[in-house]
Amino acid sequence: MLTQDLDFSDVNYAPRLQRTIPDPTDRLVLCLRLPPGEWPIEAWGERWDVAERSCKDTETVRLLRKLPAFEEYSRLRVAVGWSAVPPARVAVAFAETKHVSAIRDNADELRAFARTVGDGELYLYVQDVMVDPVYQHQGLGSQVIEDLLQQVRDTTPSDAFIGVLAMPGTDGFYARLGFESQWPRHSVMQITLESRRPYE
């Protein structure tokens, strides 16, 4: 059940999700050659070397096509340095999700996440691409994007527009996965409006 973790809903989005997202999978994707645990980033090199040599402390992570609970999503947002968002707004935002890919560690903690939003037919945008800083540079980000792209291939015509707003420094990450910069044919433009709707 895709929405079983979404206990923060005051919005009825479950029917839409079930229609647009294929059945969730629960498959093994990779074994991290790092023991589990919250280690300081500067310890990675040493630990990686030790793990590479012995290869006995491996961690298995699982990829699931299921939206996380609000608390887990918030935790990951804050971990990557993004702002917190109130539950009601996340519920509305999640309702517009077309595809989702999430990786959990062997303690079931959310470690990587990405989703698409859009109309599912002509335009899709990859959003909320996040990997827990402790788990970055191990292929998890690539795995969630590749899985999202597989879901898009399975559900969307090949002439659909699939875009991503690459944050500074992430162009290389997306380029490796097949995205191409559209500059100078297209540039990203944004407008910020003085909204009449109160901000929570």
Ligand SMILES: CC(C)(COP(=O)(O)OP(=O)(O)OC[C@H]1O[C@@H](n2cnc3c(N)ncnc32)[C@H](O)[C@@H]1OP(=O)(O)O)[C@@H](O)C(=O)NCCC(=O)NCCS
């Ligand atoms: C960008 C991000 C999703 C990458 O996830 P990841 O799991 O580290 O990525 P992978 O291990 O699959 O691939 C990493 C490779 O992508 C490339 N890369 C380019 N820019 C990068 C960046 N900003 N961060 C990490 N890797 C980047 C590098 O070649 C890197 O290889 P390396 O690990 O040998 O250095 C992750 O760093 C993240 O969550 N960042 C904070 C949130 C963010 O900026 N999200 C993107 C929004 S557009």
